Amino acid sequence: DADVTQTxxxxxxxxxxxxxxxxxxxxxxxxxxxxxxxxxxxxRLIYYSFDVKDINKGEISDGYSVSRQAQxxxxxxxxxxxxxxxxxxxxxxxxxxxxPQHFGDGTRLSxx
Amino acid sequence: xxxxxxxxxxxxxxxxxxxxxxxxxENTAFDYFPWYQQFPGKGPALLIAIRPDVSEKKxxxxxxxxxxxxxxxxxxxxxxxxxxxxxYFCAASGGxxxxxxxxxxxxxxxxxx
Numbered sequence: 001d002a003d004v005t006q007t008x009x010x011x012x013x014x015x016x017x018x019x020x021x022x023x024x025x026x027x028x029x030x031x032x033x034x035x036x037x038x039x040x041x042x043x044r045l046i047y048y049s050f051d052v053k054d055i056n057k058g059e060i061s062d063g064y065s066v067s068r069q070a071q072x073x074x075x076x077x078x079x080x081x082x083x084x085x086x087x088x089x090x091x092x093x094x095x096x097x098x099x100p101q102h103f104g105d106g107t108r109l110s111x112x
Numbered sequence: 113x114x115x116x117x118x119x120x121x122x123x124x125x126x127x128x129x130x131x132x133x134x135x136x137x138e139n140t141a142f143d144y145f146p147w148y149q150q151f152p153g154k155g156p157a158l159l160i161a162i163r164p165d166v167s168e169k170k171x172x173x174x175x176x177x178x179x180x181x182x183x184x185x186x187x188x189x190x191x192x193x194x195x196x197x198x199x200y201f202c203a204a205s206g207g208x209x210x211x212x213x214x215x216x217x218x219x220x221x222x223x224x225x
Contacts, residue, residue: 004155040121042201042215043156058212090155094213098144098206101213103155 003027006091006104013081014112021076021107023091032074033101034058034066037088046089049074081111116204118216125223131189133219135202138183143206146213147176147187150199159200160187192223 004025013019023032030051035043045058047066055066063085065077078085088108092101117136125131137145144163148156162169162176162185169176175188189196199220205213 040217042118042217044215045212048212092155100146100158100161101156103148103157105153105155 004091004093004102004104006089006107008107009105010108012110012112015082017081017111019078019081019109021089021091021109023074023076023104025072025074025091025093025102027093027095027102028071029093029095029102030071031094032068033092033094034064034074034076035090035092036060037090037106043090046076083111085109086111116202116214116216118202118219120219121217122220123222125192125221127192127194127223127225129192129223131192131196131221131223132186133200133202133221134184134186135204135216136182136184137204137214139204139214140183141206142204142214144204145176145178145185146203146205147174148201148203148215150201150218156201189221192221194223194225197221197223 007022033048034046037043044060046064049055049068052068067075088106090106091104094101119134146161147159149159150156160171160174162178164180167178173190178185199218201218202216203213
């Protein structure tokens with residue numbers, strides 16, 4: 001089984017709908033992240049969490065919210081989806097503050 | 113101060129050739145410089161990383177060259193193979209923002225057989 005699992009892998013939805021993307025990990029890491037990937041823009045940080053009680057905004061948090069349900073689970077929500085949120089979304093974990101990140105295989109989200 | 117600039121945006125190399133991707137950073141507090149490799153349908157995966165106390169790190173066909181004074185680092189792929197065709201991201205983290213990793217925009221590499 002994958003160390004970082006994202007569900008769903010693909011989602012097509014309509015403008016205005018609420019969407020939740022889920023991430024679970026078996027690596028035992030405290031730090032979890034949500035990124036958005038767009039062509040030519042690399043990976044941009046949406047939210048990050050150091051532990052269950054700690055949630056922080058990244059560089060592009062507007063229009064998104066997160067919930068850290070447990071050490072192993074970190075979900076990303078789009079309260080009212082809009083077409084420019086169409087992108088690839090990745091969840092990641094890390095252990096040392098300055099060290100490698102471990103990514104899931106992503107969710108491809110299309111908003112019509 | 114937090115940007116990492118990566119070039120080129122795309123790269124085509126013949127099989128057996130050398131692929132070179134460059135990155136530049138601004139924040140001198142960064143202390144960890146990884147390269148990630150991403151295949152279609154997959155998440156980025158750590159390929160190789162370096163810390164600024166060394167100028168070069170080699171793992172198999174992959175080498176990172178690091179120039180601290182110029183604030184630049186590069187990935188060299190020797191004897192490039194079609195299986196190396198992927199998107200490559202450089203990144204930087206450390207210092208006061210150690211918990212955040214700043215990624216370059218990515219380079220799409222295609223190795224022609």
